[in-house]
Amino acid sequence: MTDEILLSVKDLVKSYEGTSEVLNGISLDIHKGEVVVVLGPSGCGKSTLLRCMNGLEEYQSGSITLDGEKITKNGANMTALRQRIGMVFQSYELFPHLSIQDNITLAPVQVQKVPKEQAQAEAERLLERVDLLDKRTAYPRQLSGGQKQRVAIVRALAMHPEVMLFDEVTAALDPEMVREVLDVMLTLAEQGMTMVIVTHEMNFARAVADRIVFIDGGVIVEETDPETFFEHPSTERAKQFLKTFTFEKKA
Amino acid sequence: MQDTGLSILFRGINFLRLLQGLWVTLQISLISVGLSFIFGTLFGMLMTVKNRFVQAFCWLYLNFIRIMPQLVLLFLVYFGVTRQWQISLSAWSSAIIVFTLWGTAEMGDLVRGAIVSIPSHQYESAAALGMTKQQIFRFVILPQTIRRLIAPSINLITRMIKTTSLVEIIGMVEVLKTGQQIIDANRMQYPTGALWVYGAVFVLYFLVCWPISTLAGRLERKWR
Ligand SMILES: Nc1ncnc2c1ncn2[C@@H]1O[C@H](COP(=O)(O)OP(=O)(O)OP(=O)(O)O)[C@@H](O)[C@H]1O
Ligand SMILES: [Mg+2]
Numbered sequence: 001m002t003d004e005i006l007l008s009v010k011d012l013v014k015s016y017e018g019t020s021e022v023l024n025g026i027s028l029d030i031h032k033g034e035v036v037v038v039l040g041p042s043g044c045g046k047s048t049l050l051r052c053m054n055g056l057e058e059y060q061s062g063s064i065t066l067d068g069e070k071i072t073k074n075g076a077n078m079t080a081l082r083q084r085i086g087m088v089f090q091s092y093e094l095f096p097h098l099s100i101q102d103n104i105t106l107a108p109v110q111v112q113k114v115p116k117e118q119a120q121a122e123a124e125r126l127l128e129r130v131d132l133l134d135k136r137t138a139y140p141r142q143l144s145g146g147q148k149q150r151v152a153i154v155r156a157l158a159m160h161p162e163v164m165l166f167d168e169v170t171a172a173l174d175p176e177m178v179r180e181v182l183d184v185m186l187t188l189a190e191q192g193m194t195m196v197i198v199t200h201e202m203n204f205a206r207a208v209a210d211r212i213v214f215i216d217g218g219v220i221v222e223e224t225d226p227e228t229f230f231e232h233p234s235t236e237r238a239k240q241f242l243k244t245f246t247f248e249k250k251a
Numbered sequence: 252m253q254d255t256g257l258s259i260l261f262r263g264i265n266f267l268r269l270l271q272g273l274w275v276t277l278q279i280s281l282i283s284v285g286l287s288f289i290f291g292t293l294f295g296m297l298m299t300v301k302n303r304f305v306q307a308f309c310w311l312y313l314n315f316i317r318i319m320p321q322l323v324l325l326f327l328v329y330f331g332v333t334r335q336w337q338i339s340l341s342a343w344s345s346a347i348i349v350f351t352l353w354g355t356a357e358m359g360d361l362v363r364g365a366i367v368s369i370p371s372h373q374y375e376s377a378a379a380l381g382m383t384k385q386q387i388f389r390f391v392i393l394p395q396t397i398r399r400l401i402a403p404s405i406n407l408i409t410r411m412i413k414t415t416s417l418v419e420i421i422g423m424v425e426v427l428k429t430g431q432q433i434i435d436a437n438r439m440q441y442p443t444g445a446l447w448v449y450g451a452v453f454v455l456y457f458l459v460c461w462p463i464s465t466l467a468g469r470l471e472r473k474w475r
Binding site: 054056080081082083086087089093094095096097106110112152156159 | 395
């Protein structure tokens with residue numbers, strides 16, 4: 001991790017049509033090479049924050065910048081900015097009509113004008129890394145959920161993004177498939193990828209995070225290193241939140 | 252010797268006439284289908300535009316065409332337009348116009364349905380990869396839309412082919428009308444001729460529609 005700030009969120013306020021503020025003044029700097037895990041109760045706005053960071057949602061006030069360039073939904077250079085920000089969603093959103101290989105090469109070839117052979121070689125190299133090289137001619141419907149999510153990660157990586165956003169990418173998976181996806185993310189983190197991760201896997205959060213950001217009620221309630229957050233949470237709300245993940249036998 | 256009813260088909264040029272009638276049917280239906288697919292795709296895309304006036308216009312057009320029986324539309328175009336503006340439209344052109352108007356409305360609604368049925372995360376994941384709106388439409392939405400359109404549009408094609416039998420009322424002689432003429436002309440000689448002639452017409456319709464359905468089935472299986 002370096003001191004260089006890559007992605008910067010300042011006083012972000014966001015509400016959907018007809019709702020009160022979902023995010024009510026969020027400020028957050030993501031440093032180059034840093035892994036930030038965003039935690040918080042369901043509906044607190046974690047997905048919303050990530051979607052704003054990638055220009056998929058409009059926001060009412062504040063600013064989000066990547067390397068000083070402003071991110072807004074209908075911004076002029078948004079397609080250029082999005083190429084530098086990879087995002088993986090909860091639902092597997094591979095393109096069903098394209099083979100795994102074509103899913104991965106579509107954007108590099110069409111958007112970045114990478115020569116087809118080069119894009120294919122890169123796709124193979126990345127698929128190899130997630131152990132899916134043998135699936136490159138298969139179609140998404142022939143893959144398990146965990147395999148699809150690994151392909152979705154590879155598809156985002158093929159654009160060589162500077163930062164990756166992960167929104168509960170294991171939440172829809174069967175338990176035995178969660179591990180294979182989290183392992184890929186851990187490896188990415190070790191290799192120095194800048195990442196913002198939303199997850200409900202607390203053990204994983206603790207292992208992967210450089211910093212934990214805990215959101216509740218539209219604001220950042222706690223922001224600290226994982227050790228402190230999980231062992232000595234300083235706010236009552238964080239304590240309550242962590243309690244929901246532990247089970248005790250009733251007397 | 253009493254002829255069997257079957258030989259009515261082969262008497263004189265009867266069978267050739269039936270084929271000529273089929274050719275008229277095919278011309279009208281296939282030209283209208285082709286035009287309907289082009290205009291229908293555009294109309295369907297127009298229907299997804301989020302603008303109140305555009306939507307009101309599309310709604311009016313779709314429902315006007317749907318409420319009007321094709322019969323009435325044929326009269327309206329063939330006799331109405333000719334009277335009103337002193338433009339003389341041939342029966343052939345009128346038929347093409349009416350079936351294209353109708354096909355465009357129906358095809359448009361199918362295209363609209365297919366486009367809106369593509370889940371929003373398909374747009375979003377493509378956008379997240381840095382694709383422009385045009386690229387998303389061309390490489391992600393359109394191919395999926397086309398796959399979803401195969402079954403319903405084949406259904407529409409066969410419906411249009413069958414409905415062209417209506418053009419008889421503006422004086423055109425297509426396959427069904429030809430069949431009726433043959434039956435009438437041979438009423439005395441072949442009392443059971445009707446069965447055979449209608450049977451032949453049925454087979455001809457089948458021979459036209461069946462390959463289309465088969466092709467569609469193949470494509471669907473391939474792209475499933
Ligand atoms: N498109 C939308 N329109 C209106 N309200 C929305 C929309 N998307 C989200 N919301 C609301 O905004 C709030 C935050 O939603 P968000 O999905 O960001 O929460 P989350 O923290 O990701 O929750 P979860 O852990 O369940 O995924 C919720 O109350 C939700 O109902
Ligand atoms: Mg969420």
